[in-house]
Amino acid sequence: RKEVEQDPGPFNVPEGATVAFNCTYSNSASQSFFWYRQDCRKEPKLLMSVYSSGNEDGRFTAQLNRASQYISLLIRDSKLSDSATYLCVVILYGNKLVFGAGTILRVKS
Amino acid sequence: NAGVTQTPKFRVLKTGQSMTLLCAQDMNHEYMYWYRQDPGMGLRLIHYSVGEGTTAKGEVPDGYNVSRLKKQNFLLGLESAAPSQTSVYFCASSPGLAGDFYEQYFGPGTRLTVT
Numbered sequence: 001r002k003e004v005e006q007d008p009g010p011f012n013v014p015e016g017a018t019v020a021f022n023c024t025y026s027n028s029a030s031q032s033f034f035w036y037r038q039d040c041r042k043e044p045k046l047l048m049s050v051y052s053s054g055n056e057d058g059r060f061t062a063q064l065n066r067a068s069q070y071i072s073l074l075i076r077d078s079k080l081s082d083s084a085t086y087l088c089v090v091i092l093y094g095n096k097l098v099f100g101a102g103t104i105l106r107v108k109s
Numbered sequence: 110n111a112g113v114t115q116t117p118k119f120r121v122l123k124t125g126q127s128m129t130l131l132c133a134q135d136m137n138h139e140y141m142y143w144y145r146q147d148p149g150m151g152l153r154l155i156h157y158s159v160g161e162g163t164t165a166k167g168e169v170p171d172g173y174n175v176s177r178l179k180k181q182n183f184l185l186g187l188e189s190a191a192p193s194q195t196s197v198y199f200c201a202s203s204p205g206l207a208g209d210f211y212e213q214y215f216g217p218g219t220r221l222t223v224t
Binding site: 031041087 | 140142144149150151152153154157159199206207208209210212213215216217218
């Protein structure tokens with residue numbers, strides 16, 4: 001079983017739609033979580049951290065479910081510019097990061 | 110500030126050749142990392158450094174060596190390139206531990222092809 005698993009997609013949604021991705025992790029000792037965004041042929045950039053209490057930033061909401069060992073990302077009112085690959089990142093401790101392979105989102109007009 | 114820069118952006122090597130990838134950051138970050146990204150897989154950590162003069166192995170270190178002689182630079186070397194090392198290489202830096210919710214700042218990547 002992979003340490004971090006994501007549905008590769010692609011998720012094809014119309015502008016204005018709400019879309020949600022999940023990311024499951026296998027190690028219950030994982031301590032920190034992030035969502036990064038990666039545009040085509042570009043470097044990853046931090047989208048948001050995922051705290052135990054959740055995190056909301058404008059149209060984006062991230063949640064952590066420790067009991068079921070997954071994190072989620074909800075995007076409301078999707079924009080064309082949201083089209084990208086969304087990477088789930090799980091930190092076991094210190095600097096041991098594990099990246100998911102990413103979920104592709106395509107927002108269409 | 111330029112952030113994190115990588116040199117070169119593209120390179121084609123023949124099997125058995127050697128090369129060095131250069132990463133530079135101007136943010137005075139202590140931590141620096143080298144990752145590789147392959148299709149269908151997440152970024153995998155090759156080596157990392159927790160400060161000037163230090164290096165440590167990551168998940169996939171075989172076939173690579175690194176050096177951090179200056180705080181702002183982190184070099185990744187391939188002594189004898191193999192086709193399995195065809196990948197996109199990303200350098201990153203951070204001011205603190207990811208486990209403490211510090212962001213990693215990535216460079217633009219180096220696309221390496223080994224024939």
